[in-house]
Amino acid sequence: MKSKTYILEMFPYPSGNIHMGHVRNYVIGDISARYHKLKGDEVVHPMGWDAFGLPAENAAIQFDTHPQDWTLKNIESMKSQLQKLDLDLDWDRELATCNEDYYRHQQELFVDLFNAGLAYKKDALVNWDPVDQTVLANEQVIDGKGWRTGAPVEKKVLSQWFFKITDYAEELLNDLDGLSLWPEKVKTMQRNWIGKSTGAEINFSIIGAGNSLNIFTTRPDTIYGATFIALSVNHKIVNQLLSQDEIKKIKSDFDKIIDEKDKRGIPLKIKCKHPLLDKELPVYIANFVLDNYGEGAIFGCPAHDDRDYDFAQKYSIPIIKVIECDDKELPFSGDGIVINSPILDGLSKNDAINKIINYFEKNKIGKKSINYKLRDWGVSRQRYWGCPIPVIYYDDGSYRVLDKSELPVVLPYDVNLNGKGNALLGHENWRKLICPKTNQTAYRETDTLDTFVDSSWYYIRFLNNKNNKPFDINDVNRFLPVDKYIGGIEHAILHLLYSRFFMKALRDIYKLNVSEPFKQLFTQGMITHKTYKNDTDWVMPRDVAIKEGNLIDIRSQALVTEGPSEKMSKSKKNVVEPDEILDNYGIDATRIFMISDSPPDRELEWTDEGIQSSKNIINRIERYFQNRQTTINDETIKNVEKYVFEIEKNILNFSLNKCVANIYTLFNKLEKSKVYLGENKISEKILICLFPILPRLSSKIYENLFHKEIVTTTWPDVDKNLLLENKLELPIQINGKFSSTISTKKGYKEDNLLKAVYELDKVKNRLSNKKIRKVINVQDKIINIITD
RNA sequence: GCGCCAGUGGCGGAAUGGUAGACGCACUGGUUUUAGGUACCAGCGGGCAACCGUGGGGGUUCAAGUCCCUCCUGGCGCACCA
Secondary structure (H helix, E strand, C coil), X not given: CCCEEEEEXXXXXXCCCCCHHHHHHHHHHHHHHHHHXXXXXXXXXXXXXXXXXXXXHHHHHHHCCCHHHHHHHHHHHHHHHHHHCCCCCEHHHCXXXXXXHHXXXXXXXXXXXXXXXXXXXXXXXXXXXXXXXXXXCHHHEXXXXXXXXXXXXXXXXXXXXXXXXXXXXXXXXXXXXXXXXXXXXXXXXXXXXXXXXXXXXXXXXXXXXXXXXXXXXXXXXXXXXXXXXXXXXXXHHHHHHCCHHHHHHHHHHHHCCCCCCCCXXXXXXXXXXXXXXXXXXXXXXXXXXXXXXXXXXXXXXXXXXXXXXXXXXXXXXXXXXXXXXXXXXXXXXXXXXXXXXXXXXXXXXXXXXXXXXXXXXXXXXXXXXXXXXXXXXXXXXCCCXXXXXXXXXXXXXXXXXXCXXXXXXXXXXXXXXXXXXXXXXXXXXXXXXECCCCCCEEEECCCEECHHHHCCCHXXXXXXXXXXXXXXXXXXXXXXXXXXXXXXXXXXXXXXXXXXXXXXXXXXXXXXXXXXXXXXXXXXXXXXXXXXXXXXXXXXXXXXXXXXXXXXXXXXXXXXXXXXXXXXXXXXXXXXXXXXXXXXXXXXXXXXXXXXXCCCCCCEECCHHHHHHHHHHHHHHHHHHHCCCCCCCHHXXXXXXXXHHHHHHHHHCCCHHHHHHHHHHHHHHHHHHCCCCCCCHHHHHHHHHHCCCCHHHHHHHHXXXXXXXXXXXXXXXXXXXXXXXXXXXXXXXXXXXXXXXXXXXXXXXXXXXXXXXXXXXXXXXXXXXXXXXXXXEECCCEEEEEEC
């Protein structure tokens, strides 16, 4: 059986237009796909559309159209733009997540997840984006603002669906170690996001009340230094002690704090008992205690924690040192010897942690605990244009997840979109139904799934996009994981973490053999372009010219200043349109420029000179092959062999900029030597190697020379014997510094060669009046002569 | 603040511990062309030279852009995570 290679570029949102970033992304993948096809692999290289999501709803309201019409039209126009790029894609695998034949299977997976206990509903304090009028996942809140709208996120209690990604926290963390072909950076970001910390959960009883509260800490060794307790304002005990109005007031006071590091506390009437000492600890509500981490409560040990120290200073709370250190060093959070702690004195930090946890467990005060920053994934979105959640509700408030036989729940087309709230809520005919099982009146869930659910399994659906089941288990086991997944680093956490979770959850539900969806992840760099500005506005680079040494706007003659090269964006007017570039320079020049000037994982600066020189090398190659003489010599054969080898190596490493350098060097040599190849095996080798990068050019020349299609050939084997060069320009160093080279052959005899070396002028001069102490000969590599 | 990554000509970038600057761009001179956003030839780190040069300082090594320590600068990510 052929070996398989699954190459995938992150599928686009159908905004209507492809941009140069897409082009770079898809060209990188396409080079790989074409190479693997020539190698004879069974290549999967699909393309589809991440087609649900808010922009469609916003556009529908703005342009008086329908999200579906808008989306389908965009898909059509983007598809035709993509086809102009002539990418080697499996269009028969195409899918769009907004189509019923995609999302109906997603509803099935939802049922599976529910039955497996991995989807559940609960009241939750959620992130509410007031502009988009929807809930956001924790991952979608950046600096307290919505990831799309930038609006400050509000906290709201809503009944929401969640996926239990936390069940997989440990595995998601551990399996990162096995992803050797992922960028370290992405793995680090995921590790930080999962945020595992080990410590203890300690129980503090509230004096005079029957109850107690739990606190998570990573520093149980500092328990004897505890001098206060602080709670998040959302802690349930606060809810019992204060009225809603009081809580509201505190929250709004906290919200008004401008300095984010400012510590504020509100003392509560209760006191906690220190679990080990006969001592009362005051209890505060504090603004710096997070409600969504640990237990939403801390014990404060001011001597050994920066935040607790600030707080204690401000509210005159005692500071008790329990780790040996100089008073000047306070707060000291490092390692040290424990003091002032009856049963821990003299121990190191780690020993003290172990001992105190044992003691807690024996005395039922607390226990060892592992805490994750990762929360369960909230997937409910109060929007129309998404996958309906297959759940119905009864009048008594109970609900039922539909059976697979009752699917799909089809998203209705006839909705009234006005931008206020969820259009599905207003669609009574769709919402209301008689439950076939109970004959009761029921109402459909009107929330739809986060679109990150859609993209969490699309790479699986590509394998069987027309199957009437979500996927075929045999095909999943055969074709997954994706061998090379190419896309932007902006998905380092959200999409990639969710997909990893889905793969593992589906593995457990369907007994699949695949645990990780993406074997290799390659994150391509963005495309930048010079920016220009006049007094009031950005100016398009094409409108800028030099006049009398000054940059001017050719439309108004106004002076223009040049800014840095920045990511292409419409607002900065520094975009170039793929259509225009393709028309002016052709597909191959565009392709080779996308990989020319910098490594594919770094930024690429768009320049007019760059795209022009890409066009020039294509013309040069074409001209070269117009000479049909055959004047091959041994050196040419060796050279070609060498560059075939290099090009292959560099394609496999994604060192595509080096591939381009290989092509230039090869043709520089061929042209310089005036050797022509004609209809020869050597021509064939070169053209096949060029094919992944320059498919149009190489297939045209190939067909002219050999009268058959280049795709019917296979990638040439490299004759390793030809790579072995016998002649050698051996470098000579004196005291480790380069002096000169000497022509010789591999396998030279050191003694014989040294005689000739000492006769070299440069060597003679440098060695005069000096005594040779020793000679280092690294055979066939270098000779280093050491003097006194 | 914490964590990653990176500092090499005018610019983008090459260099399994072994001739630093491959390849491209820009630039300079020349040839062809009515003309050229074309093509071709030559040059292109600094210095007249010996030599000196990979952010600074130390170290390991016969040999360091590459390995180790330390500092500086820039970028990215996280950020009151108990």
